[in-house]
Structures are given as C-alpha cells and as structure tokens.
Amino acid sequence: MKKLFLLSILICFFLPGMAQSNRYLKASACGLIEAHEINIPNHLEQSITFYLMPLNLGSLTVVRNTVHELEIVSMQIQKDKQYKLIAPNTDQAESIDSYKKFSMGMRLQYALSHLFLPGSKIRPAVGVGVQPYARYTSTQPLSSLGFPVRNVLLGTSVVFIPRMIIIRGERWLIDVNVPMGILDLFWQRKVIQNPILSAQNQSNIAVKSTWLPDLLQVSAGVAYRL
Numbered sequence: 001m002k003k004l005f006l007l008s009i010l011i012c013f014f015l016p017g018m019a020q021s022n023r024y025l026k027a028s029a030c031g032l033i034e035a036h037e038i039n040i041p042n043h044l045e046q047s048i049t050f051y052l053m054p055l056n057l058g059s060l061t062v063v064r065n066t067v068h069e070l071e072i073v074s075m076q077i078q079k080d081k082q083y084k085l086i087a088p089n090t091d092q093a094e095s096i097d098s099y100k101k102f103s104m105g106m107r108l109q110y111a112l113s114h115l116f117l118p119g120s121k122i123r124p125a126v127g128v129g130v131q132p133y134a135r136y137t138s139t140q141p142l143s144s145l146g147f148p149v150r151n152v153l154l155g156t157s158v159v160f161i162p163r164m165i166i167i168r169g170e171r172w173l174i175d176v177n178v179p180m181g182i183l184d185l186f187w188q189r190k191v192i193q194n195p196i197l198s199a200q201n202q203s204n205i206a207v208k209s210t211w212l213p214d215l216l217q218v219s220a221g222v223a224y225r226l
Contacts, residue, residue: 024060026071026175028221029053034181034214058109060175060223067113067125067163072106100142105135105153109179111161125163129179132156148193155186157215171225181215 058071113127159179166174
C-alpha cells in the first residue's frame with residue numbers, strides 16, 4: 001500500500017511536468033567583458049578582456065515556469081587586451097601596453113531560471129548559472145615595453161541571469177540574456193618571457209576568488225523546438 005501511495009505521488013508530481021516540457025535546440029552569439037586583478041611579485045596586475053563568441057550551441061528545456069539551459073561555448077575570438085601595471089601601495093601606473101593575443105578555450109554554462117508570464121509571447125525570467133571555463137592564451141607585445149606571455153586559466157563563475165524569451169510561432173523562440181558575475185574562482189599559471197628574470201621567476205601561479213567580479217555578458221540567440 002505504501003509503495004502504491006509513493007508511486008501515485010511520483011506520477012502526480014513528475015509526469016505532468018514531463019508532459020508539459022518543451023525542449024529546444026539553441027544557437028546564439030555572445031559578447032563577454034571580464035576583469036582580473038592578480039598579485040604577482042613586485043606589482044599588481046589588472047587586466048580587462050573582451051571576447052566575441054559568435055557561435056554557441058546549447059539546449060533549452062521549458063517545464064511550466066522553469067527554464068533549464070545547457071550551453072557549450074567552443075570558440076572564442078578575442079580582441080586586443082590592455083595591461084595596466086601599478087606599483088604596490090601607489091596609484092601610479094608604471095606602464096600601459098597593448099598586445100596581440102591568440103586565445104583558445106571553452107566555457108560551459110548551466111542555468112536555472114524562473115519564468116514569469118508563462119502563457120504570453122514575451123516572457124521575462126531571472127535565474128542563476130554556473131560557468132566552468134578553461135583557456136590558454138599567448139600574447140605578443142606591440143611595443144618594446146612588454147614581453148611575450150603564455151597563460152593558462154581554469155575557473156568557475158557563478159552568475160545572475162536576467163532573461164527575456166520571445167515566442168515566435170509554435171517552433172521558434174528568441175532568447176536574450178545578460179549574465180552578471182556573482183562569484184569568480186580561478187587558478188592561473190602565467191609565464192612571462194623576460195630574459196632579465198630567472199626561469200623560476202618567469203613563472204607565476206595564482207589562485208583567487210572574487211565576489212561581484214567585473215564580469216558581464218550579453219547573449220542573444222534563436223531556438224527551435226524539437
């Protein structure tokens with residue numbers, strides 16, 4: 001009798017949700033701005049990076065007023081990056097230099113959002129997401145002020161995501177969302193090819209967590225219901 005009662009609860013709660021779920025295949029483009037600040041020997045480094053990710057693939061599953069999103073970012077195109085070196089305990093910039101950069105990496109995202117106005121064609125939503133990422137970067141200075149740099153970055157970001165979903169017919173929808181950083185945790189190994197330094201001092205490792213990081217994304221895409 002108890003087993004039958006538990007089975008009836010599962011049927012009442014889970015099967016209606018599964019029956020009402022809609023699964024979409026999504027393609028989107030995303031722009032990402034992020035900033036990292038790292039203490040390494042003799043100076044504090046601040047960097048601001050802009051990425052354009054033109055093709056992201058993922059899926060959306062809409063269950064009643066809940067949206068589950070899984071997205072894979074497999075390609076990143078990065079514009080020039082600017083370093084600003086600041087002497088410790090001062091506000092005086094030692095140098096500002098621009099670099100050409102080659103970057104390859106992957107960023108995943110799983111997001112869970114609450115959907116408002118589920119019956120309308122324009123549906124606002126808010127949610128949270130987790131974004132593990134990995135990236136390898138090689139930079140070449142455009143002037144004699146800097147040195148070639150190789151960088152490996154592994155991390156995870158937690159983001160708050162306001163979202164707008166626009167229904168276009170029975171099969172299509174448009175999804176626009178703006179993930180904003182809540183927490184960023186990363187491990188970084190950087191090798192600065194400065195011939196003045198010893199081989200040991202050319203390599204630096206940093207582990208850092210940042211609340212409310214300077215992380216902002218704008219993503220727009222279309223999705224097709226399977």
